[in-house]
Amino acid sequence: MKTRHTSPAAQALYHVFIAPALSKPRTTQHLLPPHNHIRRFTTTPLLRAKTRAPELRTQKWDAEITARQIYLVDPVTNILRDPETGALPPPRTRYDVLNSIDTKTHRLVQLEPDEPGNRNFMPVCKIVDKKESYDAEKRKAKAAKTAKKLSARSSEMGMKTVELNWAIDANDLGHRVEKMKGFLTEGRRVEVVLASKKRGRKASLEECEGVLGRLRAAVESVEGAREVEGLKGKVGGFATMVVLGRPVRDIISEAKERGGEEKEKEQGREKEKVEEQG
Template identity: 55%
Template sequence: MATIHASSSLQALYRVFVLPTLSKSPPLLRRAGRQAPPPPQPQHQRPFSASAPHAVKTRAPEERAHKWDEEIRARLLYFVDPETGKREEEPRTRYDVLNTLNRQTHRLVQLSPDQPGNRDFIPVCKVVSKKEQYETEQRAKKAVKEKKAESNKVNSVKTLELNWAIDGNDLGHRLERVAGFLGEGRRVEIVLAAKKQGRKATGPECEGVVKRILETVGAVPGARELKPLDGKMGGFATIVLQGRAPGQGKQSDAS
């Protein structure tokens, strides 16, 4: 009887103290008797970058002197007859003009600048051909480019070295180049010198070289001697020539 009573007491103590502890333990600990793995650590996330995005190359907005189509904000406008080129007496509505316009080939252009604050302002507009307008713009760009090239020629300097004792034929070829530069409107600097170990030119030969240079200048329309001979005849000297001014025409065939 004592053995049965002791067993019952042990079972009661087991139920009171041991079972509650086992029920609160993690399943893995109850099954395998191992330590529970550490809780997963939050992954390190890269902070949001506040740096500016890479610069994107964009085409610069087109600058125009006149407004086109829907850019025109005035409700009424004076319309220029495309055939006669005369302004109509009665204004039209922008809506009516745009509705009768072939947008594929033509556009409405405002000719008169806006007058901010003037509520009674009615701009003058006309319809232009896109093709004709493009060709006109291209001609204008070409003219500006040619004018700039002409200006660069005028401001550019060509340097040509000559020996006082130069052969007559060789001098002729060199002066042909000088005439070509002058005909383009360029400035030419001629450097005259004697070779250290070459034949020394006589006084008349030196004068003949200078004379032929001046004759070349005189044969090119608009060309002139900008700076006369500076230096020693037969030694080191320079002559600066200036070609024709822009708009005087090309070099004549007489040279």
């Protein structure tokens, strides 16, 4: 076999570059991080959806009613007893009433609590339209929210302030008075601050009495508004008075009346639409 010889230059290159690399121990390259750094499988907790609080009811609905026989309020007249005789209607079975209604749109509601131990107890029940019941609850919640808002207006925290100068001119006084009347109409509590400018013209006693007269006339012009704190301080100097606007109950009653009128108009439009289609 013929021996293969290499040149001195090739041997030198071999000893410089190849031999050192071959003499080093081979290391294993890890594609994955060390064991203690491996991210283990975890489950992320589901975000909790916002849900309504469970509804608290004092009345039983549909299958919750345990009595076999019931007295049913007339669905048309919404009356239980006969107007002339005062007699109760013949009792009906709960099963029969539930089978006679569409439970998707109506429900049977027990209007009075059970009487434990009374085997002959027959509760008074009523068929309720679900949509009408929902609308009524919605109106009730809206009225409560409105009442809370109005109560906050009439409290000291919701008090408005109107500042006046005793020597104010007629036009500016008119604007301030109308602003105060607007607050009073909304049922707000208003603090009126009266003062005189240090370098301005000093008002006469007659002018001061005229300003007070305009303010009190404005309060009297708003039904239900009144002074809760009379004038405190010095006429012609620094003084304050607090007035309270319309009572909250009057504003709520007015809002209910407007809501009833709107409901009647809507029902009238629906009736006309049905008649046109018919």
